[in-house]
Amino acid sequence: MHMSNRRPIVAGNWKMNGNLALIKQMEALFSNAELSHVDVVVCPPFPYLGGFNGSAFALGGQTISHFESGAHTGETAASMLQEMNCQYVILGHSERRADNNESNELVAEKVDVALKHGLIPLFCVGEPEDIRESGQLFDYIAAQLDAVISKVGIAAFNDIVIAYEPVWAIGTGKTASPAQAQEVHAFIRQHLAKQESDIAKQCVILYGGSVKGSNAVELFSQPDVDGGLIGGASLNPEDFLSICLAAKR
Numbered sequence: 265m266h267m268s269n270r271r272p273i274v275a276g277n278w279k280m281n282g283n284l285a286l287i288k289q290m291e292a293l294f295s296n297a298e299l300s301h302v303d304v305v306v307c308p309p310f311p312y313l314g315g316f317n318g319s320a321f322a323l324g325g326q327t328i329s330h331f332e333s334g335a336h337t338g339e340t341a342a343s344m345l346q347e348m349n350c351q352y353v354i355l356g357h358s359e360r361r362a363d364n365n366e367s368n369e370l371v372a373e374k375v376d377v378a379l380k381h382g383l384i385p386l387f388c389v390g391e392p393e394d395i396r397e398s399g400q401l402f403d404y405i406a407a408q409l410d411a412v413i414s415k416v417g418i419a420a421f422n423d424i425v426i427a428y429e430p431v432w433a434i435g436t437g438k439t440a441s442p443a444q445a446q447e448v449h450a451f452i453r454q455h456l457a458k459q460e461s462d463i464a465k466q467c468v469i470l471y472g473g474s475v476k477g478s479n480a481v482e483l484f485s486q487p488d489v490d491g492g493l494i495g496g497a498s499l500n501p502e503d504f505l506s507i508c509l510a511a512k513r
């Protein structure tokens with residue numbers, strides 16, 4: 265049997281929350297934690313990226329512009345995140361798709377720009393509740409994946425992390441069951457495998473949506489779930505640490 269060597273990732277998405285005090289608390293707690301089994305990422309709002317000192321975790325942005333630079337007021341370039349020591353960037357989050365009308369095609373352009381600047385996209389896919397109820401779940405996820413595959417090519421998925429986040433589970437306390445998460449993660453892997461089976465086996469796929477210390481072990485123990493993208497619980501250092509400790513060993 266082929267054994268994957270996928271390394272777990274737990275990423276905290278602070279969204280538009282947090283402050284300098286939270287950075288201090290996080291750094292104090294995480295600098296003494298034994299987390300050699302997992303890559304921990306924190307994605308704070310842009311102004312706070314420069315406020316982190318230690319190397320207890322990697323940093324990520326929450327979006328980038330699809331432009332490289334220039335007269336685009338309010339936007340942030342991939343090269344700037346790279347200069348501010350970011351290794352990751354969240355792209356295609358459902359909140360940006362909804363609040364900022366980000367289409368599958370725009371998300372694909374951003375993934376392309378991120379890769380060109382050496383950032384690892386945390387590329388989010390996931391269905392709203394009505395899509396799941398109408399039986400279009402897999403077509404919907406496939407279209408989100410295909411837009412990026414056709415823009416950057418399947419080989420680029422060596423350097424892309426996928427996050428499956430069912431929209432109905434985000435910030436609602438309504439977590440996908442471990443079986444529901446596994447079903448979609450397996451589908452994503454099979455969909456990639458239609459193009460390139462080794463890349464499908466190696467691709468890290470995170471689950472996001474109301475992950476907490478109390479449900480993380482069960483979610484992360486699913487065979488195709490390689491970690492999590494954590495919103496609300498990433499704002500509480502102890503909760504976030506317990507989720508990181510729950511990653512597969």
Ligand SMILES: O=C[C@H](O)COP(=O)(O)O
Nearest residue numbers: 277434435473474495496
């Ligand atoms: O990016 C993180 C997700 O949107 C999950 O958020 P949540 O953990 O608050 O449900």
